[in-house]
Amino acid sequence: MPILDRYLAWVVMSSTLLTLGALLPLMGVFILSDELDAIGTERYGLTEAIVFTLLSLPRYLYQIFPIATLIGALIGLGTLASRSELVAMRAAGVSVGRLVRAALLGGLVLAAVAVVLGELVAPIAEQRGLELRRLALSGEAAQLTPYGFWAIDDGAYVNIREIRSGTSLRDIDIYRVDTAKGTLEASHAEWARYEDGRWVLEGIAISRVDGEGVGVERVERAEWDSLLDPGLLRVVVADPRALPVWGLYKYIRFMSVNKQDASAYEIAFWGKVLHPVLTLSMILIAIPLLLGSSRSNGMGRRMLAGILVGLVYYLVSRTFAYLALLFGMNAFLAAAATPMLFIGTAMLLLRRVG
Known part of the structure; x- marks a missing residue:
């Protein structure tokens, strides 16, 4: 791999990991604040709440990974743009297509990290956290x-x-x-x-x-x-997004055999399958946003742009998920709509700046 490609890929990866590191304490505070009302119930104290928060963090990191990738790419590549490095690359004959390819190489590594986090780490940690919380809140043996x-x-x-x-x-x-x-x-x-x-x-x-x-x-x-206790049962209701892909697949088959509605699990299944595509689409969006903006734009503006696009992503993805649940929309189409929309928008913007 050429040195330039490795350099651009490393910038995208390191900036994304730094963004995740910055968001991690913030998410921890939000999760812990939600647990404050339960502290003092039975044997559920501050220590148990902190442990539950730490075990819940991998799932939330996985969910915000695409947004963190977008913000990281905007900050990392934006820093290169502010130092005129991207301009120098373009002047040296580096095409927009090569910039995209190099950035996507870093995106592939990030997508692999997200898959490991979402399929191996998060489900085990989430299940363990729920078991500890359930036992502390109720003291009842349950699984x-x-x-x-x-x-x-x-x-x-x-x-x-x-x-x-x-x-x-x-x-x-x-x-x-x-x-x-x-x-x-x-x-x-x-x-x-x-x-x-x-x-x-x-x-x-x-x-x-x-x-x-x-x-x-x-x-x-x-x-x-x-x-x-009804409170105990509310605790054990598993969020479909917290299950691994193979667990979702088995559970969907089980519910189908028993003639139960598995729509929420089907949407979660396809959402996890397409999660790497969504991560890559965020990098595609970041590049035309940078190339089409002024070099004088500071980090604050880039972060604001990333947050706004992230909000759009969240609203669009949740809208399609609710439409699928309400009107029986195909689960694959509902999950694929958001990454396809972002990829289509990115390709149009790339054609304009290219």
Whole structure:
């Protein structure tokens, strides 16, 4: 690789990493501030809140990686422009296409770092953080798996396949074993709702196994004397964006087999698949913004431009995600719309400055 290409790629990479380093403490403060209300509940103290914050940071870093890449490219290449280095390169015959290629080489390395962060580090750290927070807040033994939420509830084993919210559950199995009497009771409920401080099961089928055989009873509605706290269930609802790609794929298949709506997970899946493309599109946007602006623009203006474009990215991506959920839009198209829009805009701007 020519020295010039390595130099430009290194400028993009180092500036992006410095931007992430600057944003890291700020995000930590925001996450910790959200946890202040929970501090003092059960065994959840300041130490637990700080640990939860640290374990949550990798996921948030992954989510803002494209914006950090944009700001880093604007600052790094902008510094070269303010020192007239880009002008000297253009005067020496370096084309805009070569500048783009060199910057994208650095972008490929950054995209690889983002993939490792989002697929290996963030999911493990996020899961560990949620487990620590859940145990400290409730003290109850519970585990969130790809096949539902499992908990031990006053001697019974509870499996909840779908948590709509902390107060609305779907597809619940409750298993009770009485070793003294040698009986097993397995109950399945279609719905569970938290009403007036108590749980109510709906659409219940109860199977009892004992020495005399198997008995089945159906009940339309009944109270559920459970120790499960709605606050605990709200804590364990996993953000689809926190799961790795292979975990999302397996979970989508599982939900499809059980005829459940997996739209949110499909959008998150394609969003993670296309995440490297979005990172590269941010670099494409940065170059024409720099080449088409004055060399006298300071770092403050470049950061402001990066933040504004980042806000546009966030609004556009969330808009397409909500449209897909509301109107049944294809998940791939919803996830691909934002990077394709940025790439198309960048190509038009590059043609103007090239």
